[in-house]
Amino acid sequence: MxxxxxxxxxxxxxxxxxxxxxxxxxxxxxxxxxxVRSLLGITPLAEDIGQEVFIRFYDELHKYxxxxxxxxxxxxxxxKLSVQELKKKAKTHSAYEITERVNGHEEQKGLNExxxxxxxxxxxxxxxxxxxxxxxxxxxxxxAELLEVNTSTVLTRLAKAQYNLRNALTIKLKx
Amino acid sequence: MKSAVSSQEELLLxxxxxxxxxxxxxRLATGMQENPALRKQSDQYYxxxxxxxxxxxxxxGPFFAERVLHVIKQRAGNIDYLVFFFFxxxxxxxxxxxxxxxxxxxxLSDNITLKSIFGLEGETPEDIFxxxxxxxxxx
Numbered sequence: 001m002x003x004x005x006x007x008x009x010x011x012x013x014x015x016x017x018x019x020x021x022x023x024x025x026x027x028x029x030x031x032x033x034x035x036v037r038s039l040l041g042i043t044p045l046a047e048d049i050g051q052e053v054f055i056r057f058y059d060e061l062h063k064y065x066x067x068x069x070x071x072x073x074x075x076x077x078x079x080k081l082s083v084q085e086l087k088k089k090a091k092t093h094s095a096y097e098i099t100e101r102v103n104g105h106e107e108q109k110g111l112n113e114x115x116x117x118x119x120x121x122x123x124x125x126x127x128x129x130x131x132x133x134x135x136x137x138x139x140x141x142x143x144a145e146l147l148e149v150n151t152s153t154v155l156t157r158l159a160k161a162q163y164n165l166r167n168a169l170t171i172k173l174k175x
Numbered sequence: 176m177k178s179a180v181s182s183q184e185e186l187l188l189x190x191x192x193x194x195x196x197x198x199x200x201x202r203l204a205t206g207m208q209e210n211p212a213l214r215k216q217s218d219q220y221y222x223x224x225x226x227x228x229x230x231x232x233x234x235x236g237p238f239f240a241e242r243v244l245h246v247i248k249q250r251a252g253n254i255d256y257l258v259f260f261f262f263x264x265x266x267x268x269x270x271x272x273x274x275x276x277x278x279x280x281x282x283l284s285d286n287i288t289l290k291s292i293f294g295l296e297g298e299t300p301e302d303i304f305x306x307x308x309x310x311x312x313x314x
Contacts, residue, residue, distance in 0.1 A: 018248070022240045022241075025239070026240045029235060030234055033234050033239075034233070038230050047235050047236075050235050050239065051246060054243045055246060111226070112226060115223070116230075119227075130227065133192065134224055134227040134228065135227055135230050137228075140192055151193075155189065155193055159185070159188040162224070163184075166220060
């Protein structure tokens with residue numbers, strides 16, 4: 001089963017073979033975890049969203065042929081659901097609350113945690129670009145295709161994100 | 176960002192993700208040689224990019240796939256129950272209608288035999304075979 005192609009596993013899953021679907025989950029979990037956890041942090045919510053990604057994939061298996069690869073398809077669902085959550089969060093927490101939360105224990109935070117906090121303050125659309133390009137290693141063109149924007153938008157968002165992160169980290173932690 | 180970022184830094188940021196032409200490459204190389212602040216910025220950007228790369232998680236932890244399958248199976252069970260419940264509701268209605276019809280039949284005739292309940296009271300086999308649809312079956 002482990003050596004079977006994604007396509008044959010999908011055919012078996014459609015026929016009701018849940019073990020085939022499990023192999024697909026194991027095979028692609030890393031990619032989904034990378035995207036969801038980069039955007040939502042290592043939280044129970046991130047795992048719930050990860051589950052939701054695969055459940056949606058299972059429900060839409062019959063539509064799979066419309067997509068180029070399982071990886072691309074899962075990446076798109078993971079991004080969509082994570083960004084939805086980020087936007088929901090942004091509505092419920094004011095910028096003041098976020099800043100207070102970060103500044104409150106600044107001294108205790110390591111550089112990585114500080115980076116995560118600064119990253120979470122970026123616009124969700126900018127975060128998506130950073131995750132795809134810099135965390136997951138997609139090319140600029142692939143990132144543009146996945147997000148359905150043009151490459152110059154990707155480059156602008158990347159530059160903006162890196163500039164903001166560098167500024168924040170340089171001032172606060174003397175990077 | 177535009178107001179604060181220098182043109183050299185802008186070029187540096189561009190070079191991190193997109194190809195630069197010969198002129199831009201030369202400008203950047205000169206800037207890196209002559210401007211220590213730009214060199215520092217370049218180091219900082221590479222460091223941030225390295226840190227971001229390490230954000231990558233490789234799994235959701237043990238038994239994630241099992242948990243996904245559990246949800247799928249549980250949900251399938253819920254759907255089966257809903258289908259069963261939906262039809263059970265109609266089974267009760269149909270049964271109720273049948274009982275009502277039989278009771279009505281019973282009260283309309285002054286008899287409580289099975290024949291009266293099923294509306295066959297006083298009917299003989301000859302009566303049944305005299306119906307047009309059964310003519311060809313007449314012995």
